[in-house]
Amino acid sequence: MYSPSIRNADSSPVGPVKETLAIGMDIGGTNCDIGFVNQHGACLRHISVSTQSHACFEGFRDATLAAIREHLQQLAGYRCVGMGIAAPGANSRNGRVTDPSNLGWPDICLTDAFGRFLPFPIYVTNDANAAALGEKKYGFAKDLNNFVLLTLGTGLGAGIFVDGKLLLGRSGFGGELGHTRISDETRLCGCGQMGCLETYVSATGLRRTVMELIAKYGKSSGALSHLDFHQLTAERVGQAAADGDILALEAFEITGSVLGKKMADWATVLDPEAFILFGGLTRAGEFLLDPIQRSFQQALSNFLRDPIPVVLSAVPHGEAAVLGACHISEFLHQTQEV
Amino acid sequence: MYSPSIRNADSSPVGPVKETLAIGMDIGGTNCDIGFVNQHGACLRHISVSTQSHACFEGFRDATLAAIREHLQQLAGYRCVGMGIAAPGANSRNGRVTDPSNLGWPDICLTDAFGRFLPFPIYVTNDANAAALGEKKYGFAKDLNNFVLLTLGTGLGAGIFVDGKLLLGRSGFGGELGHTRISDETRLCGCGQMGCLETYVSATGLRRTVMELIAKYGKSSGALSHLDFHQLTAERVGQAAADGDILALEAFEITGSVLGKKMADWATVLDPEAFILFGGLTRAGEFLLDPIQRSFQQALSNFLRDPIPVVLSAVPHGEAAVLGACHISEFLHQTQEV
Numbered sequence: 001m002y003s004p005s006i007r008n009a010d011s012s013p014v015g016p017v018k019e020t021l022a023i024g025m026d027i028g029g030t031n032c033d034i035g036f037v038n039q040h041g042a043c044l045r046h047i048s049v050s051t052q053s054h055a056c057f058e059g060f061r062d063a064t065l066a067a068i069r070e071h072l073q074q075l076a077g078y079r080c081v082g083m084g085i086a087a088p089g090a091n092s093r094n095g096r097v098t099d100p101s102n103l104g105w106p107d108i109c110l111t112d113a114f115g116r117f118l119p120f121p122i123y124v125t126n127d128a129n130a131a132a133l134g135e136k137k138y139g140f141a142k143d144l145n146n147f148v149l150l151t152l153g154t155g156l157g158a159g160i161f162v163d164g165k166l167l168l169g170r171s172g173f174g175g176e177l178g179h180t181r182i183s184d185e186t187r188l189c190g191c192g193q194m195g196c197l198e199t200y201v202s203a204t205g206l207r208r209t210v211m212e213l214i215a216k217y218g219k220s221s222g223a224l225s226h227l228d229f230h231q232l233t234a235e236r237v238g239q240a241a242a243d244g245d246i247l248a249l250e251a252f253e254i255t256g257s258v259l260g261k262k263m264a265d266w267a268t269v270l271d272p273e274a275f276i277l278f279g280g281l282t283r284a285g286e287f288l289l290d291p292i293q294r295s296f297q298q299a300l301s302n303f304l305r306d307p308i309p310v311v312l313s314a315v316p317h318g319e320a321a322v323l324g325a326c327h328i329s330e331f332l333h334q335t336q337e338v
Numbered sequence: 339m340y341s342p343s344i345r346n347a348d349s350s351p352v353g354p355v356k357e358t359l360a361i362g363m364d365i366g367g368t369n370c371d372i373g374f375v376n377q378h379g380a381c382l383r384h385i386s387v388s389t390q391s392h393a394c395f396e397g398f399r400d401a402t403l404a405a406i407r408e409h410l411q412q413l414a415g416y417r418c419v420g421m422g423i424a425a426p427g428a429n430s431r432n433g434r435v436t437d438p439s440n441l442g443w444p445d446i447c448l449t450d451a452f453g454r455f456l457p458f459p460i461y462v463t464n465d466a467n468a469a470a471l472g473e474k475k476y477g478f479a480k481d482l483n484n485f486v487l488l489t490l491g492t493g494l495g496a497g498i499f500v501d502g503k504l505l506l507g508r509s510g511f512g513g514e515l516g517h518t519r520i521s522d523e524t525r526l527c528g529c530g531q532m533g534c535l536e537t538y539v540s541a542t543g544l545r546r547t548v549m550e551l552i553a554k555y556g557k558s559s560g561a562l563s564h565l566d567f568h569q570l571t572a573e574r575v576g577q578a579a580a581d582g583d584i585l586a587l588e589a590f591e592i593t594g595s596v597l598g599k600k601m602a603d604w605a606t607v608l609d610p611e612a613f614i615l616f617g618g619l620t621r622a623g624e625f626l627l628d629p630i631q632r633s634f635q636q637a638l639s640n641f642l643r644d645p646i647p648v649v650l651s652a653v654p655h656g657e658a659a660v661l662g663a664c665h666i667s668e669f670l671h672q673t674q675e676v
Contacts, residue, residue, distance in 0.1 A: 098641070146508050160607075162500045162507075169500075169609020170484050171644060179639045180603045183521030192640045265518045269498075269607060271507025301517045302530050303436070306509060 018079040023068065024325030026130065027051060027087040029103065032064060035322035036071060038078065041138055043319065045071050057105040057113070065117050082121045084328035085110050086130030086321045088157075092328070093172030095124045123328035127151065127321050128175070129166055131278055131313075132159020134324030139314040144273045148266060149313070150177065150259075152281035155190075156198035156205075160270065177266065178202065182258055201259045203234040203281055209251045210237055217247070224248060238284040252284060256291025263292070264299035267308055278313035278320065359413060361406065361421040362663030364468065365389060365428075367441065370402060373660035374409060376416065379476055381657065383409050395443040395451070403455050420459045422666035423448050424468030424659045426495075430666070431510030433462045461666035465489065465659050466513070467504055469616055469651075470497020472662030477652040482611045486604060487651070488515065488597075490619035493528075494536035494543075498608065515604065516540065520596055539597045541572040541619055547589045548575055555585070562586060576622040590622060594629025601630070602637035605646055616651035616658065 019038060026033045030052055036045040049067055054060040072080060087110065090097045095111030097103070115122040125133070132149040135141045141149070145164040151157040156178030160167040167174040178198035185195030187208060199205050210232055214225055223240035224232065224247060240248035263275055275296075281288065293310055300308070313320065357376060364371045368390055374383040387405055392398040410418060425448065428435045433449030435441070453460040463471070470487040473479045479487070483502040489495040494516030498505040505512040516536035523533030525546060537543050548570055552563055561578035562570065562585060578586035601613055613634075619626065631648060638646070651658065 146512075162505055162512075163503060165501060167500055167608070170611045170646075171609060171642070173639075173641055174484075174500075174607070174609040176606050176609075176639065176641065179641070180606045181599070181637065193637075261519070265603075266607065268514050268518045269512070269604065270505070271509060271512040271514075273508045299519065299531075301511075301514065303511055303514065303517070304509070308508075 018077060020081045021075060021078040022081055022326040023083040024130075024322040024327075025064070025083060025085045026127065026321035026325055027085065027090075027103070028127075029088075032060070033322050034064070034067065034071075035319070035326065036075060036078075037323060037326045041323065043322070044075060044078075046322070047071065051103060057103075057108055060105075061113055065114070068118070080120050082123065083114065083118065084123045084125070084130070084325035085114065086125055086127045086325040086328075088127050088155075090124045090126045091172035092123070092125040092129065092166070092168050095122070125166075125325070125328050126157065128157030129159040129168075130321040130324035130328065131157075131315075132161060132166065132324065133327045134315050134320035134322075135159075135276055135278070135313055136161060136324075137327050138323055139320070140274065140276055140311055146270065146272045147274045147276060148177075148263075148270065148272050149276045149278055152202060152277060152279040154203050156202045160272075162270065177262075180262060180265075182262065197258070197262055201255055201262075206234050206237055206251055206255050206281065207232045209254050210247065213247050213250055234281050234284065238287065241284065241287045249287065252287040253291045255281075256288050257295035260292040260295025260297075261299045263296045263310070264301070267296075267304055268301050271304065272308060274309045274311060276311055276313050278315075279317070282312055356415060356417040358419045359416040360419055360664040362468075362660040362665075363402070363421060363423045364465065364659035364663055365423065365425040365441070366465075367426075370398070371660050372402070372405065372409075373657070373664065374413060374416075375661060375664045379661065381660070382413060382416075384660070385409065389441060395441075395446055398443075399451055403452070406456070418458050420461065421452065421456065422461045422463070422468070422663035423452065424463055424465045424663040424666075426465050426493075428462045428464045429510035430461070430463040430467065430504070430506050433460070463504075463663070463666050464495065466495030467497040467506075468659040468662035468666065469495075469653075470499060470504065470662065471665045472653050472658035472660075473497075473614055473616070473651055474499060474662075475665050476661055477658070478612065478614055478649055484608065484610045485612045485614060486515075486601075486608065486610050487614045487616055490540060490615060490617040492541050494540045498610075500608065515600075518600060518603075520600065535596070535600055539593055539600075544572050544575055544589055544593050544619065545570045547592050548585065551585050551588055572619050572622065576625065579622065579625045587625065590625040591629045594626050595633035598630040598633025598635075599637045601634045601648070602639070605634075605642055606639050609642065610646060612647045612649060614649055614651050616653075617655070620650055 021036050021038050024035045024037055032049045032051050034047050035043045037043050047067055049064050087097050096109045110124045111122045128151045131151055135149050141147045147161050149159045158175045158177040160175040179191055179196045181195045182197055187199035188194055189196035189199050207229060210224055223245045237248050237251060241252055359374050359376050362373045362375055370387045370389050372385050373381045375381050385405055387402050425435050434447045448462045449460045466489045469489055473487050479485045485499050487497045496513045496515040498513040517529055517534045519533045520535055525537035526532055527534035527537050545567060548562055561581060561583045575586050575589055579590055
């Protein structure tokens with residue numbers, strides 16, 4: 001079989017043209033998922049490194065580098081073109097994780113920390129932007145240029161595409177929709193402000209709503225009142241709703257209607273082609289989606305006449321950020337300032 | 339003096355290379371301003387055609403075309419490269435004025451209506467986007483790629499730049515910030531919804547607030563209570579505030595603080611480099627700006643640490659839309675679908 005070969009500028013032979021791969025790294029609070037993805041989007045290898053079991057960032061970094069090198073050696077038939085890192089609070093503009101407190105790390109520049117040891121470019125973005133990149137490359141948003149992907153997990157994140165590009169803004173903090181404000185400003189957010197949307201619309205927000213409803217009605221809900229705040233997961237509230245528990249159903253109704261109303265506001269700002277919902281909380285299905293749709297349609301500006309679809313992500317939950325991270329370079333290349 | 343000359347593809351002489359000009363047309367409810375602007379941004383001619391004095395759109399169109407042709411003849415030393423039209427409710431994506439009710443016209447495609455009679459390309463956008471284009475080309479935003487220009491006039495419009503380009507969205511309705519919603523949903527908007535921002539933040543909104551305050555306190559304000567709703571202009575409320583009228587001062591305080599809070603929300607979505615305020619209502623100066631700044635700073639997300647300037651437009655009020663309209667083509671060219 002014919003193998004085309006190319007030469008370096010100095011005419012030294014560099015061997016046959018290799019297929020390329022990109023590395024996508026998704027750093028979470030518990031684990032760091034690393035995918036080695038070829039140019040067709042197929043994940044050749046998928047490994048997981050513990051984030052929590054290392055005493056400091058350097059320990060985590062060295063374990064990750066060792067794993068990456070080992071797998072690249074085994075994938076010697078491929079040429080690695082770059083690595084994208086997705087992490088909560090990570091900033092595409094400067095490569096830093098600005099508030100890595102839940103990872104127990106100091107303020108770190110991930111681009112430098114890994115770039116020093118790897119012979120290919122490193123790109124960084126936050127987990128929600130990476131999921132939006134994954135959705136754009138492989139999911140529902142393949143043919144969309146203007147869309148909003150919402151990650152409904154422990155918090156509420158978002159990746160916004162405007163005119164085919166990620167909206168990053170001045171300092172890389174564009175799209176922090178979880179910290180837009182709702183009218184009821186009675187809940188304190190982890191960011192220090194009152195009334196941020198994610199104090200209602202997130203797994204944690206749902207738990208707070210259940211607590212508030214128990215307080216409001218002053219009587220026990222059969223399924224939920226024997227659980228404390230930590231036991232009260234979104235899954236358990238979802239199960240209670242499926243069993244017909246009125247309090248659980250009301251909690252989802254509140255969560256969905258608060259979000260739907262805010263989505264109508266963003267639609268007026270951004271005029272997107274679609275909203276795409278992603279993350280653990282969406283497993284609640286119609287209990288969450290129905291009130292979102294109702295409240296969104298009711299609050300939507302009259303001049304946005306054509307329907308704006310609200311859909312669930314088409315990318316598997318475990319893979320979106322890893323796949324997306326592989327493609328950070330493609331979308332950020334021209335706006336990256338690091 | 340040497341004049342370079344070029345030839346058409348068929349080798350026929352086309353004369354010396356001419357300087358170029360663009361036409362900017364700003365269609366308002368009363369008058370239509372037309373500017374002939376050279377490539378350095380100098381307005382060579384500025385004419386005004388009455389919008390109201392014609393029985394139908396065709397009458398207005400013919401009067402405008404005649405004026406344009408006459409002035410182009412007098413400017414024969416220039417080659418016209420295109421015309422940009424700014425009009426309230428005009429849509430860049432399809433060239434249409436979708437709700438031209440205040441102009442007394444039917445639903446019209448301006449691109450077709452003028453393009454049929456003129457030998458250069460026609461581009462269309464709404465008045466707020468045109469003002470933002472003018473600000474980007476000649477004003478405070480010259481070196482900014484991410485900013486929000488707010489037009490505070492009879493209504494509240496906005497032109498948003500993201501990554502150096504106008505945010506248009508799916509169907510050209512991006513940036514309709516006057517129709518985002520505030521928590522107090524007691525006021526009916528012209529669009530048919532309750533609680534749109536412009537029912538508070540606009541010249542009309544200010545008048546409604548004065549009316550509400552007179553109703554609230556049940557006593558007359560020396561300067562304002564003898565005026566009816568139509569006499570109560572923003573200028574008169576501004577004059578009353580300057581004279582120390584407590585009710586007028588409170589009306590501006592409410593207007594500014596409602597807007598500042600909403601601006602903080604948009605900052606969380608867009609992370610802009612600046613907010614630029616434009617339009618008649620800004621003549622109120624510190625009476626409006628002080629409460630905007632206070633409320634904006636207080637509501638701004640903690641992670642947007644670097645200050646986001648809130649400034650007044652640097653482009654003269656009468657010229658921004660005309661100048662901006664001349665440059666629609668430059669900014670819209672790649673996204674225009676007409």
